Amino acid sequence: MNYFLEAFAWIFSPAEWPNGLPLPTAIMQHLLFTFGSVLIAALIAIPAGWIIGHTGRGREVAVFLSGAARALPSLGLIVLLYLVLGVSLKTEAAVTAFVLLAIPSILAGAYAGFEAIDRTVIDAGRAMGMTPWQILWKIEVPLGLPLLIGGLRTATLQVVATVTIAAYVGLGGLGYYIIQGIPLRDFPQILGASIVVIVLALALDGVFAVAQRLVVPRGVAARLQSPQQSPGMRTRTVASTPA
Template sequence: MRTLGDTWRWLTDPAHWAGDDGIGHRLAQHALLTCGCLVISCLIALPVALVLGHLGKGGALAINISNIGRAIPTFAVLVLLLLTPVGAWGQGPTVVALVLFAVPPLLTNAYVGMREVDRDVVRAARGMGMTGRQALMRVELPLSLPMLLNGVRLAAVQLVATATLAALAGGGGLGRIITAGFNLASTPQVVAGAVLVAVFALAVEGAFETVERLVPRRSGGPR
């Protein structure tokens, strides 16, 4: 109980919220890193998943290849990248490691969502004269959107938690609060950093769940 009380006092101390090492600045760094890696991951994974899902070819192979990233710890990838020329690019190793970590759920969910679209609906769209591109954008994508957003949500929450590793590579973010706490042998600061990461992850989870509820689960055909 004493640790919890000390942690609360640490979190509510105004001095710990100001400055370059303050919670506010570290939270902004964490959010920027998470959003940047999520955008890059989406730009890589979603076009591939949508095209393969539309064609119905090569999806299983792509998913299996991307899932290899789940079997390799992100920390191990980060350490290996630090030993390569990428390590000289500042945040480069962290960004690459996090992107590799976020791609599998994005690719898998988007591909599965595309393949779960009723093929009769797609054939009806083509029978109405739609091109493959039009059927993809106006029929398959809207119908697969709930599953796609679920993949984005999973990737975002995982990135929030895993981005704490950026501190080990000299980066910013809430992980710096935790590592600084270890360096100072300050248990309240370590616990406070962990609490901040957990609260941030829960906030992201809640935001995406709200967005998913607002997305209509369309089941009809083309209009």
């Protein structure tokens, strides 16, 4: 228990922070690495996932590549890229590793969101005369958004926890205190930095959980809240929402 008290005392005592990196600066660096990596991963994975979900092609390849990317050890990949790219590109090496970590979850959320849509809803859109682009943007994207947000949520939590290893190659962040505290056996510093990482992860998880609920179309939310509706009635409710 004393360790926890000392850890919280360290968090709220600027005099205890190392002179080279104040805690607020480390938090900003940590979040910058997290959001930057997830953003780059989203720009790559979301279009690819939408294409797979819309066309129904390439799912097996996506699953294989996602599984392979999940199996890569992040620390080993950062060190490998650091050695290959050189000291001057160590930031790029770390970001590349974090992007590869985030892509599988976002990709899975993007195409799974489309695959989860009832085909009768899409058929109803075609029957109304909607073009493929209108079906994509007015039916598939809105109805698939909750699962996509879920993929972004998972990817963000994975990255925010893994960014701590960026300090291993001298990139700062909250991992700086952990890497520095291990040889010094400074347990309050190690535990304090770990607590801050946990708080960040919980805060981001809460934000994405709220966002995931907010993006559910009103027609779908009403259907989920009214389980006594007949299947035909539920189909008409969902079909009318994006149109």
